[in-house]
Amino acid sequence: MIKKKILLFVLLLSCSEKEMTLDEEIAVGVWDEINGYESWTQPGNFSGIQESNSVHGNYVQIWLNEISSEFLHDTTAGEIMPSGSIIIKEAYSNILGENTTGITVMKKITDYDPTHNDWFWVSYKFNGSLAGKNGAEEFCYSCHHSGKDYVLFNGQ
Numbered sequence: 655m656i657k658k659k660i661l662l663f664v665l666l667l668s669c670s671e672k673e674m675t676l677d678e679e680i681a682v683g684v685w686d687e688i689n690g691y692e693s694w695t696q697p698g699n700f701s702g703i704q705e706s707n708s709v710h711g712n713y714v715q716i717w718l719n720e721i722s723s724e725f726l727h728d729t730t731a732g733e734i735m736p737s738g739s740i741i742i743k744e745a746y747s748n749i750l751g752e753n754t755t756g757i758t759v760m761k762k763i764t765d766y767d768p769t770h771n772d773w774f775w776v777s778y779k780f781n782g783s784l785a786g787k788n789g790a791e792e793f794c795y796s797c798h799h800s801g802k803d804y805v806l807f808n809g810q
């Protein structure tokens with residue numbers, strides 16, 4: 655009888671925890687991976703807070719990890735960014751960088767979504783919690799598809 659009660663308790667416990675989807679797990683992993691991105695490279699002609707008329711916000715700022723930055727500076731590189739490339743974008747409602755509306759990230763993961771160049775798209779709140787979009791998000795790539803390898807900012 656006691657064993658049954660313990661079993662029931664364990665079952666209830668495991669049901670009460672909301673299971674994360676695979677995409678959410680990847681998104682949480684990406685947040686850990688980008689820790690400290692504020693000290694990453696910024697695109698030369700798009701560094702600091704820039705005006706934007708995109709859906710992201712009126713003002714934005716972009717950072718590149720080493721892989722994407724090296725690629726963008728290599729004039730002999732092709733059009734398709736390599737796996738492991740990460741681009742981060744913070745959006746704000748004013749030029750001072752206040753009222754951050756969110757952090758969006760795109761990361762290239764081998765074979766993640768071959769039809770759309772393997773980008774994993776994710777949006778975070780400023781504290782790093784998931785903001786609702788993560789994975790092969792049509793919302794994101796349908797707008798980004800006009801860019802070279804889905805990248806829209808102008809710069810290196």
Ligand code: HEC
Pocket residue numbers: 705706707708709710714716741742743758759760775776777787791793794795797798801804805806807808
């Ligand atoms: C309606 C169009 C639109 C949608 C939808 C959109 N973006 Fe963007 N995004 C842009 C534009 C335009 C830029 C270029 C920089 C700028 O002007 O703000 C950009 C820039 C970015 C960048 C910097 C790299 C680049 O491509 O320039 C990242 C990262 C990014 N977006 C992530 C996302 C994610 C993640 C989503 C989905 C949650 C998303 N975007 C949805 C228009 C869009």
